[in-house]
Amino acid sequence: MRPVADPPDRSSDNPGDHAGAIEIDGRSLSRADLDAAAAALAERIAGAPAVAVRATASLETVVAVLAGLVAGVPVVPLPPDAGPRERDHILGDSGATLLLDPDPDPDPEHGAARWNGVAAEIVRIDVDARSSARFAVPPPDAIALILYTSGTTGAPKGVLVPHTAIAADVDALADAWAWTSEDVLVHGLPLFHVHGLVLGVLGALRTGSRLVHTGRPTPTRYAQAAAEAGGTLFFGVPTVWGRIAEDPDSARALAGARLLVSGSAPLPVPVFERLAELTGHRPVERYGMTETLITVSTRADGERVPGTVGVPVAGVATRLVDDHGRPVPHDGTSVGELQVSGRTLSDGYLNRPDADSASFTADGWFRTGDVATIAPDGTHRIVGRASTDLIKSGGYRIGAGEVEGALLAHPGVREAAVIGAPHADLGQEVVAYVVADAGVEAAELTDFVAGTLSVHKRPRRVVLMTELPRNAMGKVQKTLLG
Missing domain, CATH: 3.30.300.30 (ANL, C-terminal domain)
Structure with missing residues (x-):
């Protein structure tokens, strides 16, 4: 398997030099320098059971995550604004023995962090360090990321995302969106979620496209990236797109883009229509979860209907079932729980066999907990969460x-x-x-x-x-x- 972050036009034996491959809030690294900085950090963390990364919107976060992938060490992205309780739970539960931090403030006597009674070394992320060290490619089923997700009750659970799932998902989306190394990806999303990290960073690295991260996802910054960086592919959540739709000048600046992609929540129809009016682009919507990555999407060459999220991506299958597990017809109106199967699924939850049992069916399908309709042509419409959005009246x-x-x-x-x-x-x-x-x-x-x-x-x-x-x-x- 090609390493997750290697673009298709270069092998791991020929790093190349994609100048300006990564730019975040005005700071940039060439692809060659990014690889060398990640290799230097990988030398320091190799052999750790897991490493946590305080995932700020920064070059340091990209270097740290890539270092973990290269070294074959599971990476635990930590929200930079996490409160003490959430932070301590994630760090303690994940088993991370190192905390990679862009701006560490360690204990002045011991240079260590302590959570749940366990001490861990704080390691500063240095984007200026360089190494030519090479590492064995991790097995495809090795865990790349442990992403913590919250349910309606209980503490956040660690989702085990293997290298193969990330590779399969990015490749499927590259196919769906005609995403290539010729693209310039622009977004300002957080780097500790699937949307901003897996799609927005690892997707750019794997496809070989240039990434311009705007820091804060404001309409003005998106417009500036379109004008100055020649952005072709823009990612955003509905809140971002709603603000852009209310700023006609910024919206019109995106007219030269190739594709606008919305996800993480449903895009309101009025926002969809306003963006189409101002930019000339009908946004692409997609659907996924931390546990499954992105499984359904409108295609770049497909019809884009507001309120729908398209069809399953390559390597993914979906089905609808009723309260008794019986099939629900794909007639575009019948509502059922959406279940997913395929290559993008996670390996379940860290040390939570109870959650695995509740979330996966006996035949290996993931219960999304979302309710949906599927049209005869395969187009999906997400109604919402079964727990809150399926109303029985x-x-x-x-x-x-x-x-x-x-x-x-x-x-x-x-x-x-x-x-x-x-x-x-x-x-x-x-x-x-x-x-x-x-x-x-x-x-x-x-x-x-x-x-x-x-x-x-x-x-x-x-x-x-x-x-x-x-x-x-x-x-x-x-x-x-x-």
């Missing part, structure tokens, strides 16, 4: 995403989140939380939805809010509603 199965889409079609609605709330007679009632312009009334929105969808899908309650609770990736936190 009066014998009907209602997808929250469909109702949210109907609300967002109202010209006065800016944001909407729909949940099912307990109801003595119906089991659950449809409740909508809406951010709307002044003068928009709740009853007006209820009637508006009833005029576009089946009457049983109308919100029985509409709660007007000034903003919806969101996490760092822009996803609405529905557990905080109600």
Whole structure:
């Protein structure tokens, strides 16, 4: 297997010199210097059971992650703003014995960090160090990353992502998006999630495309990267794209791009349409999870329909099942739980056989916990989470995403989140939380939805809010509603 971060036009025996291969917030490294800096750090960490990286948006993070891949040491990305409790859990649970830090502040006496009673050495990441050392290519099934993901309950779980899954996923997306070394990738995403790290860094390294990371993902910085760096491929989350859609000058600056990709949360239809109007590009949407990487995507050469996420990428299969595990028809309207199988799946959870058992079926399919519809042509529409977005009301199965889409079609609605709330007679009632312009009334929105969808899908309650609770990736936190 070709090493995860090696582009297709060079072997590991010929590093080459892709000048300006990585630029982050104005600082850059050529590909040759990046490889040499990673090799120098790999010499220091080789043999460790795992290394944690304080994953700031920096060249240091890229060097550290590449060093782990080269040395065959699992890398544990640590959110740079993690609080003490989250940090201590991740570091203690992962078994990392080294903490790689761009700007370390170690114990002045011992030069070590201590968490959960275990001391670990802090290692400074030096992007100016150089080495020509070579390392054996890790086995394909070796663990490359341990990514921590939070569920609705309990502490975050470590997801074991092997080298082969990353390679398969990036290659599949390169095929879907016609992504090559000729592209210039632009984004400003965090470097401790699948979107920003696996796609946004390792994807660029493997395809050989130049990466320009904007630091902060502001409309002005995206526009500047388009003008100055010749950006062709832009990644963003809906929050980023929404802000760009509200800044016509910045949006129009992206007209020369080749592809705009949105992910990590559903892209509101009005934002999709506004981007298409201003940039001339209909965004590509894709779907995935930490446990599966990116499994479904609109293709660059395919139809881009707002509210849909395309078809399974190469090497991935999907299916829908009902509450009893029976197949749900792919008719574009029937809702079921989405299950995934294929080469991009993780190896499960670190030291959590209980979570593995709950998440994987007996025949090896991953239970995403998301509900979806699949059209006869294979196009997927994600309705939402089964736990919060599949509403069972009066014998009907209602997808929250469909109702949210109907609300967002109202010209006065800016944001909407729909949940099912307990109801003595119906089991659950449809409740909508809406951010709307002044003068928009709740009853007006209820009637508006009833005029576009089946009457049983109308919100029985509409709660007007000034903003919806969101996490760092822009996803609405529905557990905080109600």
